[in-house]
Amino acid sequence: MRVLVTGGCGFIGSHLTEALVREGHQVRVLDNFFSGKRSNLRTVARDVEILKGDCADPRAAARAVAGVEVVYHEAAVPSVARSVDDPLLSHRANSTATITMLTAARDAGVRRLIYAGSSSVYGDTPTLPKREDMPTRPLSPYAIGKLTGEQYLRVFHRLYGLETLTLRYFNVFGPRQDPGSPYSGVISLFTTALLNGRTPVIYGDGRQSRDFTFVENVVRANLLALRAPRAEGQAVNVATQRQITLLQLLAELSKLIGVKVKAEKRPVRRGDIRHSLAHIGAARRLLGYKPTIDFETGLRRTVEWYRSQA
Numbered sequence: 001m002r003v004l005v006t007g008g009c010g011f012i013g014s015h016l017t018e019a020l021v022r023e024g025h026q027v028r029v030l031d032n033f034f035s036g037k038r039s040n041l042r043t044v045a046r047d048v049e050i051l052k053g054d055c056a057d058p059r060a061a062a063r064a065v066a067g068v069e070v071v072y073h074e075a076a077v078p079s080v081a082r083s084v085d086d087p088l089l090s091h092r093a094n095s096t097a098t099i100t101m102l103t104a105a106r107d108a109g110v111r112r113l114i115y116a117g118s119s120s121v122y123g124d125t126p127t128l129p130k131r132e133d134m135p136t137r138p139l140s141p142y143a144i145g146k147l148t149g150e151q152y153l154r155v156f157h158r159l160y161g162l163e164t165l166t167l168r169y170f171n172v173f174g175p176r177q178d179p180g181s182p183y184s185g186v187i188s189l190f191t192t193a194l195l196n197g198r199t200p201v202i203y204g205d206g207r208q209s210r211d212f213t214f215v216e217n218v219v220r221a222n223l224l225a226l227r228a229p230r231a232e233g234q235a236v237n238v239a240t241q242r243q244i245t246l247l248q249l250l251a252e253l254s255k256l257i258g259v260k261v262k263a264e265k266r267p268v269r270r271g272d273i274r275h276s277l278a279h280i281g282a283a284r285r286l287l288g289y290k291p292t293i294d295f296e297t298g299l300r301r302t303v304e305w306y307r308s309q310a
């Protein structure tokens with residue numbers, strides 16, 4: 001198939017692009033290099049067409065979708081904390097970019113668009129695990145942007161028959177996640193802090209929990225989504241279905257890396273969610289998904305990767 005991956009030079013996008021190439025698809029990437037890097041696609045550079053452009057720019061979007069059958073829309077500015085500091089940047093990169101890609105896809109006769117959604121849309125509603133039919137209650141501009149994106153997908157499916165599908169990712173981690181900013185994912189920050197003898201920072205008491213999901217599981221869900229016949233118009237959780245607190249995460253990392261650490265405590269970040277845990281029955285039913293790499297194995301591979309980069 002001819003496939004477009006937006007954000008294909010980023011963390012999740014590059015893993016997905018590699019897997020699609022391995023499966024024999026013809027892959028084009030659209031990336032504005034806000035956080036993506038060409039070097040992330042080093043292993044498949046000769047097999048992939050890379051376009052530089054912004055998903056919120058209708059001309060770049062139109063150029064990217066031309067002749068494409070399926071779009072994976074992975075491009076985003078994925079930080080909750082950053083969206084609290086800069087809501088307009090988040091809105092453009094998450095909401096505006098998504099409706100622009102959807103409109104371009106509709107106009108070009110794209111068959112299917114698969115979207116990187118987020119567990120942040122659930123907010124702090126009390127019931128765990130989160131099922132897709134539970135109410136959403138976004139707590140940050142980022143979560144609003146991600147929810148707006150998935151609502152547009154649902155409506156584009158109803159109005160125009162575009163086969164849309166949202167995968168609500170739960171805290172994805174793994175090789176290539178960039179630890180270079182205070183807005184980076186917590187596993188990338190903790191791991192590189194411990195490897196480099198720095199003190200990790202915990203916002204709050206460290207008892208907040210996440211359903212950390214190794215990137216390979218997310219790639220697998222995306223490959224299944226390419227052909228899933230009954231998933232159109234839906235939003236589906238993609239996770240491990242295991243609840244890990246930040247204190248547990250830190251203990252596991254200390255063991256793997258072989259250091260003793262005491263974190264520096266800072267106040268809870270605004271917009272932060274307390275607990276996040278997915279129910280993954282819908283992904284199993286609609287996609288045939290099950291996580292194949294558990295948390296510990298994923299963490300070990302992640303540590304090895306950051307070590308190899310040192």
Ligand code: UD1
Nearest residue numbers: 078079080118119120169170171184185186189201202203
């Ligand atoms: C993450 C993703 C987001 C995704 C969502 C659901 C990142 C940057 N964000 O948001 O794109 O949609 O999961 O899948 O990957 N924390 C610390 N110390 C740090 C950094 C973070 O204590 O140095 C805390 C945060 O306050 C939060 C938790 O760790 O309580 C997780 O934070 P983070 O990794 O930024 O992810 P989410 O906000 O959950």
